[in-house]
Amino acid sequence: MPSVAVKLYSVIFKLLLKRRLHSLLHSPSSSLFGLTSRPDDSSTPASPSFGSDSVATKDIHIDPLTSLSIRIFLPDPSSTAVPHHQDLSHLRRTSYSGAHLAAASPSIDHPRRSSYGSPTDPGAYSGYLPTDDAWRRPGLRKLPVMLQFHGGAFVSGSNTSPANDLFCRRIAKLCDVIVIAVGYRLAPESRYPAAFEDGLKVLNWLAKQANLAECSKSMGNLRSGDARRADGQRYIVDTFGASTVEPWLAAHGDPSRCVLLGVSCGATIADYVARKAVEAKNLLDPVKVVAQVLMYPFFIGSVPTHSEIKLTNSYFYDKSMCLLAWRLFLPEDEFDLDHPAANPLVPGRGPPLKCMPPTLTVVAEHDWMRDRAIAYSEELRKVNLDSPVLEYKDSVHEFATLDMLLTSPQAQACADDIAIWVKKYISQRGHEFSY
Numbered sequence: 263m264p265s266v267a268v269k270l271y272s273v274i275f276k277l278l279l280k281r282r283l284h285s286l287l288h289s290p291s292s293s294l295f296g297l298t299s300r301p302d303d304s305s306t307p308a309s310p311s312f313g314s315d316s317v318a319t320k321d322i323h324i325d326p327l328t329s330l331s332i333r334i335f336l337p338d339p340s341s342t343a344v345p346h347h348q349d350l351s352h353l354r355r356t357s358y359s360g361a362h363l364a365a366a367s368p369s370i371d372h373p374r375r376s377s378y379g380s381p382t383d384p385g386a387y388s389g390y391l392p393t394d395d396a397w398r399r400p401g402l403r404k405l406p407v408m409l410q411f412h413g414g415a416f417v418s419g420s421n422t423s424p425a426n427d428l429f430c431r432r433i434a435k436l437c438d439v440i441v442i443a444v445g446y447r448l449a450p451e452s453r454y455p456a457a458f459e460d461g462l463k464v465l466n467w468l469a470k471q472a473n474l475a476e477c478s479k480s481m482g483n484l485r486s487g488d489a490r491r492a493d494g495q496r497y498i499v500d501t502f503g504a505s506t507v508e509p510w511l512a513a514h515g516d517p518s519r520c521v522l523l524g525v526s527c528g529a530t531i532a533d534y535v536a537r538k539a540v541e542a543k544n545l546l547d548p549v550k551v552v553a554q555v556l557m558y559p560f561f562i563g564s565v566p567t568h569s570e571i572k573l574t575n576s577y578f579y580d581k582s583m584c585l586l587a588w589r590l591f592l593p594e595d596e597f598d599l600d601h602p603a604a605n606p607l608v609p610g611r612g613p614p615l616k617c618m619p620p621t622l623t624v625v626a627e628h629d630w631m632r633d634r635a636i637a638y639s640e641e642l643r644k645v646n647l648d649s650p651v652l653e654y655k656d657s658v659h660e661f662a663t664l665d666m667l668l669t670s671p672q673a674q675a676c677a678d679d680i681a682i683w684v685k686k687y688i689s690q691r692g693h694e695f696s697y
Contacts, residue, residue: 264577264628264658271666272577272658279415279579283586286417286450296329296447296456299420306427312338317431321422322508324467328447330460332467333421335434335441336510339403406439406519406688407511409464409535411446411528413660415560415579415587416457421445425665429677433523436681439688440515442468446531449591454603457527457591461535468517469549475512519688522554522619523680525663526579527587529559533606540617553687555680557624558659559635562588563605564598567633576630577658584631606638616645622683623649624676626657652679 264272282300299305308319316338323331410433412419412426420426421443434441446460511517524532532554539551562584574581588604589597598604602611623639625632632653642649654661654672661667662676 264656268577268658268667275578275664276580276583279418279583280586282418283415283583283590286590287586295327296452298329298331298445298447299422300418300448303418303420304424305420305422306424308333308422315431315435317434318510319427319431320510325460325463328452328456328460329445330447330463331421331445332464333427333430333443333445334508334510335430335443336514337405337434337438337440339405339514403514404516405514406437406521407468407515407517408433408437408439408441408521408523408684409461409468409532410441410443411461411522411524411531412443413526413528413560413663414448415584416449416527416591417587418448423665425663425668428668429525429663432677433680436677437521437684437688439521439684440511444531449587453590454592454596454601457531458534458603461531462538465520465535465539465546465549465551468511468515468520469546471508471511472515472517472548474507478507478512517549520549520551521684521688522551523557524555524559525557526660527560527591529556530561530603532556533559534603536619536621537613540613540619551619553620553622553684554618555622555624555684556635557662557676558626558629558631559606559623559638560584560587561604561606561631561634561638562599563607563634564600567637569633570630573628573630573632576628578664579629579631579659581630606634607641614645615642616647618642618647620648620687622680623651624662624680625651625653626659626661627653627655628657629659631659650683652676 308321310318310320312318318336318338319333321331321333323329410421410426410430412421412423414420422445426443430441430443433439442464444461444464446457449457522532522536524530533556536551536554539546539549570581588599592598592601592603600608602608605611621639621642623635625635636651636653639649639651654676657672658667661670662673667673
């Protein structure tokens, strides 16, 4: 069972959340620009230099028509230290085809040789921007890109909250990836499909950035005698609109190894974005979604599962609060527990499951939504997808991402397990693991 401290914190959390949900339900909720955080929520400022954790961050507002923004987490590309993965398997009930996960981790007992250069190398990354147009140089160490969607029942939370900032730093370090935390619009000011569309916008923005970087790289390689060709390249760049190349992504991002990670309601968004990426096919080139991680997904349905009956009054997010959150998120004339946004197994929800990317699902033992997440993973396995489920003992919804629980052994074990599984799909021989 969860500890006394967790139980007490759950009671306080539920009281505050219920008060917020009811206030939102009875307050005007129209906003063209939208909100990505509540005024009374705390936020961690971006830190564009590498600190003690060797992760730099910056914020970008990417949509002039809405409040959609992102925070980029960049692990130090010149670092040669390999994160240590602790053996915390006793905290996890590994099941549902997840037993192979531990064996998937490559040997990381020795320091990794960085292909970017040593800290004393004049070309090494040294702060806010790559120096001396370093991002134009070929052969730099490229990192996979992970899109992260925070939790909060669609109505609260933010990509810059202290808890989300710490979680993304941990994942960026463990997985050795560039994390893009998406600040999607919140309900009820922006109801469905606003948050889903924001996730897809960021994926399209990532593809646009990759193409901008490639065009700018070509322009930088032109000789002075190729003035006519240079003008043509500038025209190509201008067709993308009033945009500039994001240097961190241009220098170090490899969008062909893109992973989606969603937390709670963010997992629902991630699954939608994955489906749209499958439908888009080559339209998102060079972006390729190679895997997704769904952490205690915020799914629901009209026919209750065993856990939804047994754990109706579970910790932190219980049934009554989840129903209220869905009422605030879905348009009033579309409220249905079997809405395609809410139930992943509703008939006719495309594309075919066999086309979905490999999916790791994380569930908590004392989460009333756990069975539906497991059922979705089982359907993915039926079409021969790699889709293990990891269930953590004595754990609650958002056990690895809530502020109070982030430092717990369970939270660390979960982050380690995610890193081990994700690296199966983002590693390149002689690239991520070269010794």
